[in-house]
Amino acid sequence: MAFSTITNLDAAAAQQHSHELLDRILSTASSTYVTGPVGQGNGERVLVLGGTGYIGRALVPELARRGYRPAVLSRSAEVKNEAEYADAEVIVGDATKAADVAAAVKAAPTAVVISLLSGRKPNDVEDCRQVDHEAVVHGIKAAVANDVQQFIHISDYGVYRPELIPQVYKIQVEGELIGQHHGYVPWTIIRPTAYFPYLSVAFGDVKNGLKYRIYDHGEWNVVNPIAREDLAEFIVNQVLNDDAIGRILPVGGPWNADNTVTLKQAGEFMFELNGKTPDWEVITMASWDKKIARLGRLSKLTKQLKPVVFYLEAAKY
Template identity: 75%
Template sequence: MAFSTITDLDVAAAQRHSSELRSRLLTSTSTTYTTGADGTGNGERVLVLGGTGYIGRALVPELARRGYRPAVLARNAEAKNDAEFADAEIVVGDPTRAQDVLDAVAAAPTAVVISLLSGRRPNDAEECRLVDHDAIVHGIQAAVAHEVQQFVHISDFGAYRPELIPQVYKLQVEGELMGQHHGALDWTIIRPTSYFPYLAMTFGDVKNGEPYRIFDHGEYSVVNPIAREDLAEFIVNHVLREESYGRVLPVGGPWTDDNVVTLKGAGQMMFDVTGRPESWNVVTMASWDKKIARLTRMGRISKQLKPVAYYLEAAKYWSVVDHVAPAYGTRTLRGFMEKLKDREFPTGSFRERMKSGTNLMPTDI
């Protein structure tokens, strides 16, 4: 989806908006949620789809600690060797295959199905359809067929302004849940703002002396990201909680100076944590718009260029759209970066590592 061009007036207005929004958050108290584990299970089986991913590795142990019996649908049995899944039942299967999901739910009485599913290649429209829609629908249909008590869909805060392919499909799933398109089923939808690794993608670049890229002033939008551990606790708080049935729950991390950031603020945090002098690669949004338009036109002819145009649009989206939600948790973006500062990162720029296929995000902490 193409974005409209940002004018000089928009540039200045956006910076004022971000400054005012951040100031309001830092001088306010978020009272929507109370941080802390709330509720325990009694051995109920909870099937997690997408449980071997970044959030799942925090959610599955949290379910076990809180008295639930987690089961994870994984593509291979080797997941059982990972410490995070020591207390989990591993069911081998592929969520994009409806029968595999049906079998996983039917393997034992299942009280709750939680979907963390999210495509790994957000620029691939077909994969997004298969994972961000079809696979989740398989979970919904299996839950209906076996009278599961609750389906928990971990969506995306971007569903409030869906402009990227995965967000559109996640919103479609939300609509199908709300409309009971696949049968009667109690549901809870959770929309997290963003995760720490996404805001720390270029931490290695900064540590290796590379400049940090911003658009114009770098203050088009504000985000309060949430730690996976805090999100896991939040999710489990709403498992089998009747007050959460039929609700959409937006959630982000603490409203604190070290967690409410603009794109430039995240960069300044990296320079501060690494001890590197500030070095900025300033790109004008006007030139970025032109690049997107050009690559979009060329992408109609070249399949190789179409994904590139998508990444440029995604970079703009995450730079100009606020992702601010009620606060939950205690962990902060700065705290995450502090854990990264003693690590070694591959040399070369983010762009070079992306081309070589090197793991882009520090997702192991």
């Protein structure tokens, strides 16, 4: 399997493009589509795979608030003691094991299966294959076998131009779901923009006096991240929604001055919130790409270096 990379880009041109994009966005009347909560459940069981992660901690309570009966597959029963899961059914099992997923779906009549599954090691090909592809397929097959009314796959906005290993597997799942490779189940695919759990880690680093890493000028990209609470609301809006069946739905935060940022602007905001003077770790993209290329050549001789190469590529995001 081949993975594309962001290499040989013109830093100055990228910065100019980001500035032009920001100017255009902020000088145009916003056409952001805002719904708020739409739809209410009536006790239907909704199984969430990957529900103990960053997004799941917002999604599970939202399902309960909206009248659904959330169920979560978790490796640990201790999750039930956490506030976010007080109203959820917790089933102990491993999403990478087909039998555990099948048992979770069959445990009670299940109306909807939602997959939030995403590997925690974006630089590890095997981990991504097991979690971002195989585990999701386990969910699809179990949904088909148990006549589930809807399978909702939370994909990634980045699949429009996949650069990272998880994105490659996520778009593969999309194709298999749409093509009914594993049998028929009504589907909905959601492609959120970055919700950046990374930034919460970076915020902690800044708070503790560490530097904030940027590449070159820190303005390679402009993003409109979506808060996990807003994403959770959007996901629940699609549950058993006839208009969402058979659709790919991109979603992001508002394109306005308060939510449209470059990596550098996000860092400036963190330093401001912490009352600190900006302290940057500036790395040139050219030097980083040379390091990736050099290690890439060495990884052909030493397999242990392959995860390092993927990590360095992922770090640019």
